[in-house]
Every structure is written in C-alpha cells, then in structure tokens.
Amino acid sequence: MSYLSLLITSRSGGLIFHTPLSPNTPPLQTNDWLRIGSTFHSLIAISKTSVPKECGGMERVVCDNVVISILSTPTGIKFYLVSDSTITSPPLNEIYAAWSDWVLKNPFYEIDMPVRGERFRREVEKICGYSK
Amino acid sequence: MSKSSSSTRLGDLAWSKSPKTSSSLFTLTYGVLVQHLCSSQTPSLEVNASLRKIGQNIGIRLIDDYISKTSLLSPNSPQQCTSFINTSEAISKVGLKMFLGITADVRVDSENSYTLILSSNPLADFVELPSSRSDLQYSNVLAGCIQGCLESVGFEVEVTIVKDTVWGDEGVEVKVEGKGRKKEELEGGFKDE
Numbered sequence: 001m002s003y004l005s006l007l008i009t010s011r012s013g014g015l016i017f018h019t020p021l022s023p024n025t026p027p028l029q030t031n032d033w034l035r036i037g038s039t040f041h042s043l044i045a046i047s048k049t050s051v052p053k054e055c056g057g058m059e060r061v062v063c064d065n066v067v068i069s070i071l072s073t074p075t076g077i078k079f080y081l082v083s084d085s086t087i088t089s090p091p092l093n094e095i096y097a098a099w100s101d102w103v104l105k106n107p108f109y110e111i112d113m114p115v116r117g118e119r120f121r122r123e124v125e126k127i128c129g130y131s132k
Numbered sequence: 133m134s135k136s137s138s139s140t141r142l143g144d145l146a147w148s149k150s151p152k153t154s155s156s157l158f159t160l161t162y163g164v165l166v167q168h169l170c171s172s173q174t175p176s177l178e179v180n181a182s183l184r185k186i187g188q189n190i191g192i193r194l195i196d197d198y199i200s201k202t203s204l205l206s207p208n209s210p211q212q213c214t215s216f217i218n219t220s221e222a223i224s225k226v227g228l229k230m231f232l233g234i235t236a237d238v239r240v241d242s243e244n245s246y247t248l249i250l251s252s253n254p255l256a257d258f259v260e261l262p263s264s265r266s267d268l269q270y271s272n273v274l275a276g277c278i279q280g281c282l283e284s285v286g287f288e289v290e291v292t293i294v295k296d297t298v299w300g301d302e303g304v305e306v307k308v309e310g311k312g313r314k315k316e317e318l319e320g321g322f323k324d325e
Binding site for chain 2 (some may be wrong): 096098100105111
C-alpha cells in the first residue's frame, strides 16, 4: 500500500504545492506538474456544473492500479492525493489540518502563492509514511 | 435543539484538543499591538481600520484551521453552513470556543442579520480607554476576523462591534449582517428554470 504524490491547487487554480511520496513517482518537470494541477482544477469546476443538482464536484478518479482522491475545501483550495488502489481511506483531512498549521499559520506565507517552506512537506511525508 | 448541543460538544472537543496559552500573555500581547498602532498620534479611525484589516487577515487563515480541525473531529457529520443564519451557530458555539475558549449567545435579528452576545471580553481584561481614545474600537480585530472567515467561504458580510466592555457595557455585542453570496467560479451551468 503506498502513496505516489500530492498536489495542491489554489483558489484560482494554480498549482501551489507538489511533492513525490514514493521512489516510483514518475519524474516530471515542474511545468508538467503545473499543467496537471490546473487541468484538475478545471475538471472539478466542469464536474460541478455538468450535473443538474448542486454538487461538490469530482472526489475520486479510479484507474486500474491508481486512485486519485480529491478534497475540495469550502475556501477553494484543492488537495489531490495519488495513491495505488489499495488505499481506501486517504488521509486528506489530516493533510488539510497540517496545511492549516504549517502553511497558513506561517506569517511569511502569502495566501494563494506557492509553498516554499519545508515543514509542511516533512509533515505530509510523515502522514503518508514516506521516508527518503 | 439537538443540533445546538452537538455544536456545543464539538466546540468543547475542539477546545480540549487545541494548544493553550496564558490568557494574560494573550491579552497583554494584543494590548501592546493596539498601543503600538495608537502611538504617534494616529487618529482612532485609522487605528480602527488597521485592527479590522489585521483581523481579516487572521480570519482568512483561521477559517481553514476551523474547517480542517472540525472535520477531523466529526468526520461522519460534516458541519456545513448551508444558510447564513447557520453560521451564527458555527461561530458562537464552535469557532469562538476553539480559538478563544468562550461561547456566545445568539440573537437572530432578521433573516439576514444576527448579533453575537459575549458575556466577557477576553481581549480587554485589563483595559481602560483614556478619554482621548473614546472612539477607539478596541476589539475591532474580532469583527475583522469574523468577516475574514465568512468572506473566505463565500458570505458577503458586514460586521460591527455594537457594545464592548471597554465602553462600559456589560458584555460585547457583535452584529453580523449578511449581504448575499459571492459568485462561484464557472457559475451558470445547468439551472432549474
């Protein structure tokens, strides 16, 4: 059972954080990660409006061996956790709580800007049980 | 009624889990901040505006803390505010408890406004306003904070401190008026006609 990577997009859809969570994560260029992040943001927006009822948007993308679990927060930040399909309860709320502690409470972090600090990354690695 | 007591329970639980600090340290730190803004003869109107801005910036960050911690504590019943009036319960029973250790009573004034009634003011334990600063809204950071939180989740609001212990009142009253919802991204898909 393992996690592959975590992506976070801002309210406006830009990628503000990504980290590999396994040695098996494909090595992509930062530009590719940016593209994937904003694509997912748009897909969720489309999924919300393409149903007749009110809906929170896409929550899971299931493939043969990979699952992408998504948390859309009421403030517009979105977390995407890529894992293999054995993961049934992804720790997205734990990661969101770590985000509120280690990113938002840092007075030098500017809202909606990319995350530069290492504390949050370490916290995510701890939650997902990944040690380099 | 049952919803109200579940909010109280959630508030108590959140308070028991959150890290604590000495209330004197908190009150004095806030006092120094206000005093610093008041030095160099800045007019009270400007100080009031700065305090509100500081509060808003705090609120924008704390709202995610509130949502993430409460959904961790009650994963099966997400506390979602579906209407504007619902937010009064979330703020008075959970939010204030979680961050300040107090709860407030709510008086619903109309469909679009309510007043939070706090029996004491944790920001102003030792404060006596000098007569030259009688127009200072000492607790404006609280109003700004509530405003920042609600605006981050799409509620346009106007928040004002109506009564405050520093003005000689019995407690603090914070009036929250709803001004509608913010438009969401990509709105205008399928709509019921």
